[in-house]
Amino acid sequence: MKHTTADQDTLYEHIRELVIAARQTVARGIDLVQVRTNFEIGRHIVEHEQQGEQRAAYGKEVIKQLAEQLAREFGDGFSARNLASMRTFFLCYRERSPILQTLSANSIESPGLGEMPNILQTSSAKSSRPFSLSWSHYVFLLGIKNPDERSFYEIEAAGQNWTLRELKRQFDSGLYERLALSRDKKGIHQLAREGQIVSQPPFALSLSKGNLLWATS
Numbered sequence: 001m002k003h004t005t006a007d008q009d010t011l012y013e014h015i016r017e018l019v020i021a022a023r024q025t026v027a028r029g030i031d032l033v034q035v036r037t038n039f040e041i042g043r044h045i046v047e048h049e050q051q052g053e054q055r056a057a058y059g060k061e062v063i064k065q066l067a068e069q070l071a072r073e074f075g076d077g078f079s080a081r082n083l084a085s086m087r088t089f090f091l092c093y094r095e096r097s098p099i100l101q102t103l104s105a106n107s108i109e110s111p112g113l114g115e116m117p118n119i120l121q122t123s124s125a126k127s128s129r130p131f132s133l134s135w136s137h138y139v140f141l142l143g144i145k146n147p148d149e150r151s152f153y154e155i156e157a158a159g160q161n162w163t164l165r166e167l168k169r170q171f172d173s174g175l176y177e178r179l180a181l182s183r184d185k186k187g188i189h190q191l192a193r194e195g196q197i198v199s200q201p202p203f204a205l206s207l208s209k210g211n212l213l214w215a216t217s
Contacts, residue, residue, distance in 0.1 A: 007048065007051065008048075008062065008065060011044055011045070011048045011062070011066065012066060012070070014044050015041050015044055015070065016070070016073065018037050018040055018041060018044075019037065019041075019074055022034065022037040032131060032132075034134075034135045035131045035133070035134065035135050035138060036130075038085075038086045038089060039089060039090055039093065039100070039131070040100075041083070041086045041090075042087045042088070042089050042090030043090045043094075045062065045066070045086065045087045046087060046090055046091065048062060049062060059087075060080075063080050063084055063087070066078075067080040067083050085139055085142060088142050089138060092142060092147075092150070093130075093131075100130055132154075132158035133154065133157055133158055134164070136164050137154075137157055137164055137167060140164060140167060140168065141154055144171070148191070148192035149176045149192070151192040151193070152176050152179075152191050152192050152195060152196070153167060153170070153171060153175075153176065155194070156170065156195050156196065176191070179191060179196055
């Protein structure tokens with residue numbers, strides 16, 4: 001059964017504005033736009049679901065319809081799978097919403113654009129970073145179910161400038177588990193909050209920005 005309600009149309013329009021503004025911001029050379037925009041897309045999807053039916057099937061139908069609408073206008077990058085990842089991304093990192101809201105409150109008004117574009121246009125958004133990795137990094141991190149372990153690898157990847165390949169290599173080597181074994185419960189939580197200084201391989205490259213999901217064709 002198709003859901004073509006006014007609420008669904010409103011959800012699409014909000015996300016459409018985010019994508020258009022993000023493309024414009026990318027053209028001005030501001031990094032991390034994709035990650036923050038995807039966070040906001042995930043937030044819109046979750047809030048839309050909370051206002052409607054609570055069944056899992058309803059959420060899947062919303063994402064499916066939204067993917068079809070966005071793909072028609074923006075092309076590749078907005079599959080149902082990608083939108084589901086954005087939803088999960090927001091749920092995993094929703095505690096960072098106040099940081100983004102603070103940046104938005106300090107931003108310059110920009111008529112016709114929503115909260116997220118305002119955030120992206122501020123100079124403070126470049127210095128206060130609730131997110132420090134590429135979208136490709138975060139997609140990988142979402143697969144780590146332990147929140148402490150996920151936090152540890154995020155901190156290490158950002159601090160050591162790990163590429164996605166290096167992040168995967170360190171994860172596959174069981175770095176977190178090896179360090180956690182030598183610590184008590186308090187020490188494990190400290191790892192999650194502060195990370196651990198790890199020698200960086202000589203071939204490690206600078207942080208990969210990943211490929212933008214938004215096709216420009």
